[in-house]
Amino acid sequence: MSSSKNDDPISEKILNVAKKNPKGISDKDILAAVPELSAAELVSAINKLLQEGLFDLYNQGGSLIYRLKGQTSKQAVKGADNEEKVVYNLIEDAGNKGIWIRDIRLRSNIANTQLTKVLKNLESKKVIKAVKCVNASKKKVYMLYNLEPDRSISGGAWYQDQDFESEFVDILNRQCLRFLQQRADKIKNNPKGPVVGRTQSFASAVEVQKYITDLGISNVKLEVEDVITILNTLVYDGKAESSVLPDGTKVYRAIESLIPPPGLVQVPCGVCPLILKCCSTGLITPQECKYMDDWLEN
Amino acid sequence: MSHQLGRVVSEILHQYFGEIVQKVGHDLFIYGTKPIPMIVKTTGLPRKQVVDSLRTLVKFDLVSFEPSFNEVVADYKLNPDNVLLLIRYPRYLLQIKTKFGSEAEILVEELLQQASCTASFLLVTVAAKYKDDKKKNITLVKLRDVFISIATARYIQQAPVADKSEVPSLEPVATIVPDIDIRQLAQAIATDTLADVSDNIYWKVNFDRFHQDFRDDIMVKAITRRIDENAGELMHLLLQNMYLTSAEWAAESNPTPVLDLRDAVDRADRTDCDRNLLQQYMDHYLRVLEENGAGFVVRVGEAGGGQYVVRGRDAATQLLLAALDHTVTERLGSKAARIFRLIRTKKYIEEDDIQKHAMLPNKECKELTYKLLEEHFISIQPMRKAASSGAMAKAVYLYHIKLHDVAQSLREMCYRALHNTLRRAQHTRAAHARLLDKQRRVRTIVHTMRVRGEPQQHIDDVEETLTPPELSTLKDVEARLKQLSAAQLALDKNLFILNWYFMYPH
Numbered sequence: 178m179s180s181s182k183n184d185d186p187i188s189e190k191i192l193n194v195a196k197k198n199p200k201g202i203s204d205k206d207i208l209a210a211v212p213e214l215s216a217a218e219l220v221s222a223i224n225k226l227l228q229e230g231l232f233d234l235y236n237q238g239g240s241l242i243y244r245l246k247g248q249t250s251k252q253a254v255k256g257a258d259n260e261e262k263v264v265y266n267l268i269e270d271a272g273n274k275g276i277w278i279r280d281i282r283l284r285s286n287i288a289n290t291q292l293t294k295v296l297k298n299l300e301s302k303k304v305i306k307a308v309k310c311v312n313a314s315k316k317k318v319y320m321l322y323n324l325e326p327d328r329s330i331s332g333g334a335w336y337q338d339q340d341f342e343s344e345f346v347d348i349l350n351r352q353c354l355r356f357l358q359q360r361a362d363k364i365k366n367n368p369k370g371p372v373v374g375r376t377q378s379f380a381s382a383v384e385v386q387k388y389i390t391d392l393g394i395s396n397v398k399l400e401v402e403d404v405i406t407i408l409n410t411l412v413y414d415g416k417a418e419s420s421v422l423p424d425g426t427k428v429y430r431a432i433e434s435l436i437p438p439p440g441l442v443q444v445p446c447g448v449c450p451l452i453l454k455c456c457s458t459g460l461i462t463p464q465e466c467k468y469m470d471d472w473l474e475n
Numbered sequence: 476m477s478h479q480l481g482r483v484v485s486e487i488l489h490q491y492f493g494e495i496v497q498k499v500g501h502d503l504f505i506y507g508t509k510p511i512p513m514i515v516k517t518t519g520l521p522r523k524q525v526v527d528s529l530r531t532l533v534k535f536d537l538v539s540f541e542p543s544f545n546e547v548v549a550d551y552k553l554n555p556d557n558v559l560l561l562i563r564y565p566r567y568l569l570q571i572k573t574k575f576g577s578e579a580e581i582l583v584e585e586l587l588q589q590a591s592c593t594a595s596f597l598l599v600t601v602a603a604k605y606k607d608d609k610k611k612n613i614t615l616v617k618l619r620d621v622f623i624s625i626a627t628a629r630y631i632q633q634a635p636v637a638d639k640s641e642v643p644s645l646e647p648v649a650t651i652v653p654d655i656d657i658r659q660l661a662q663a664i665a666t667d668t669l670a671d672v673s674d675n676i677y678w679k680v681n682f683d684r685f686h687q688d689f690r691d692d693i694m695v696k697a698i699t700r701r702i703d704e705n706a707g708e709l710m711h712l713l714l715q716n717m718y719l720t721s722a723e724w725a726a727e728s729n730p731t732p733v734l735d736l737r738d739a740v741d742r743a744d745r746t747d748c749d750r751n752l753l754q755q756y757m758d759h760y761l762r763v764l765e766e767n768g769a770g771f772v773v774r775v776g777e778a779g780g781g782q783y784v785v786r787g788r789d790a791a792t793q794l795l796l797a798a799l800d801h802t803v804t805e806r807l808g809s810k811a812a813r814i815f816r817l818i819r820t821k822k823y824i825e826e827d828d829i830q831k832h833a834m835l836p837n838k839e840c841k842e843l844t845y846k847l848l849e850e851h852f853i854s855i856q857p858m859r860k861a862a863s864s865g866a867m868a869k870a871v872y873l874y875h876i877k878l879h880d881v882a883q884s885l886r887e888m889c890y891r892a893l894h895n896t897l898r899r900a901q902h903t904r905a906a907h908a909r910l911l912d913k914q915r916r917v918r919t920i921v922h923t924m925r926v927r928g929e930p931q932q933h934i935d936d937v938e939e940t941l942t943p944p945e946l947s948t949l950k951d952v953e954a955r956l957k958q959l960s961a962a963q964l965a966l967d968k969n970l971f972i973l974n975w976y977f978m979y980p981h
């Protein structure tokens with residue numbers, strides 16, 4: 178949120194406390210959190226924040242309570258009817274994980290048609306937005322307009338507008354493999370022995386991340402975690418194996434399959450979609466087979 | 476036994492022994508065991524032909540017999556696995572040639588053709604055959620020595636002996652490496668008769684010994700691919716020790732102490748590895764072999780500087796998996812193979828999680844998963860969620876792999892493919908039968924003419940009866956047949972891994 182840009186350290190501290198207590202904080206809470214603050218400093222800081230419109234002020238049981246404002250709550254509340262407020266609150270509570278329309282309906286008890294209207298309304302005011310959920314394409318969730326969707330919703334680095342970027346993943350997969358392969362041969366006949374050779378053929382996710390970053394093929398910043406995800410696809414591809422070093426780092430090494438392609442896939446039948454329909458007599462037979470013809474041609 | 480196996484067996488019998496034997500063999504395959512009159516009845520063949528076929532089949536160990544319940548009549552039974560070995564003959568020859576040289580190859584080849592015969596007969600026949608062949612320079616002494624070495628190494632063994640009952644049963648006997656009297660044999664060649672030689676010990680090829688070699692070879696090659704030649708050599712030495720100390724196909728060998736292994740390394744005389752490196756870093760190699768060698772080898776104890784065990788069963792499983800990965804990759808693409816391996820790693824996994832880990836677009840991922848399901852590479856297990864979750868409850872589907880079943884369907888596929896290549900070869904031969912026949916005749920004639928020393932001009936005339944278009948067709952046909960039989964050999968290797976896996980109870 179924009180408030181974190183505030184470079185005044187005192188305000189920042191106060192804001193942090195406020196963020197942790199969405200129900201609101203009192204003067205006492207602030208002093209507990211920022212003990213080095215004098216009363217005057219406190220007042221001026223609070224005033225500044227109030228001026229910036231970051232806080233709501235309440236009177237609760239005789240003491241003043243400051244509550245952090247959602248940035249847009251002003252607009253939403255302005256000119257909104259009760260339904261809109263209810264819906265807005267539900268959506269706000271859901272945070273950046275969003276909330277499903279069905280859950281809004283169940284919790285708010287607003288009839289379907291009206292709810293749709295309310296949501297449309299809020300959407301057109303750019304108070305909320307609908308976000309497609311990556312792991313269930315039909316499912317849309319609502320969240321506040323200014324929120325960045327959570328990874329579980331947006332899918333993180335691999336998604337562009339909720340579309341999975343498989344080409345990007347493929348390229349990364351290939352590049353990671355190349356990197357591992359460059360050092361894979363170190364284990365072979367290494368003059369320092371195979372244990373050293375093996376260590377030299379290993380690459381950690383951090384090294385791979387650096388390599389990928391240096392290549393400059395990605396315009397999104399890839400976290401180590403993301404690189405691990407890609408490296409794991411290589412493991413599932415059977416092109417790499419992972420081990421854990423004594424110090425706990427996970428490392429990867431490119432490997433080859435134990436055997437060259439076996440007999441079955443060297444003949445057309447091994448890859449033939451009709452293999453189960455192919456009989457001694459009838460329409461599909463080995464005698465007349467076109468695949469066999471082509472294969473025997475060369 | 477599967478229908479597909481039946482089709483393959485039938486084609487093989489046709490190729491090697493012709494139509495009649497095929498009919499008898501197929502009949503036995505379908506009905507299991509039965510006596511001669513029943514075979515006559517179902518095949519509709521004359522009794523004499525059935526008996527002749529059975530004689531051939533029994534000779535090559537493709538059919539066995541046992542007394543039926545009335546004691547004097549025999550029931551016959553086909554051994555389909557042995558029929559499949561017929562395709563493997565070229566590999567046996569290659570193997571023995573690599574290990575013991577070309578004399579050994581000639582001996583084994585002759586023995587395979589004879590199915591079983593006495594040592595004297597074998598040596599005399601081979602010696603007589605190559606008497607005039609100055610290039611090969613085959614002597615009786617050499618042959619005898621080779622015979623003794625391959626018998627000692629158990630590549631050939633004594634054939635079982637029949638007892639004296641009405642329907643004899645065959646009793647296996649322990650192989651004793653014989654003394655062979657060369658002078659007597661030389662005499663036999665000179666007089667062209669074996670009558671004076673009293674030798675009633677019959678020999679046959681010990682296929683299982685060859686199969687152990689094939690297995691060792693696969694394992695050594697796999698380790699070489701994974702680590703390097705030196706590790707491969709170490710694997711080889713471990714397997715050698717296993718041969719000496721353990722049952723042939725033990726799921727786990729008896730442990731080999733590191734000290735013994737070190738001796739073996741010092742003695743080893745292989746050229747394709749860097750012995751100094753292996754000697755210097757043997758402990759390191761053992762460690763890497765254990766940790767990165769696909770689980771072929773494990774350390775089991777510390778006695779004698781550490782003890783290592785070869786795990787045949789695990790190796791077979793790993794190799795089967797590698798074969799499966801290749802098959803899935805070729806049939807459905809590398810992305811499907813990724814899903815396949817993912818499911819295998821996770822044991823049981825939900826559809827959503829597949830997509831997450833495999834990093835594939837939702838739609839593609841689903842499609843591939845369903846394709847895998849359709850081709851029986853993976854299975855699905857529905858799981859009801861507890862009723863308490865109310866209206867929202869829906870069944871969860873977990874994907875997983877039933878390895879045994881998948882191996883079975885892979886084997887079926889191999890059988891199908893093998894059948895198809897055999898069938899295709901047979902079809903090609905039949906389609907060009909006339910031409911192939913003509914070529915054979917021309918060759919024989921030319922050969923005799925050469926031997927008789929007739930003028931080149933005449934020989935050319937005969938050769939020219941094959942016209943250029945005919946020659947080019949022949950060349951084409953030969954190339955195709957060669958390709959098909961290479962494919963059959965490759966399929967057989969594939970089946971070898973599968974059968975090795977099935978050897979252990981799962």
Ligand code: SF4
Binds near residue numbers: 455466467
């Ligand atoms: S013979 Fe042809 S149609 Fe039949 S399985 Fe093989 S490739 Fe497919």
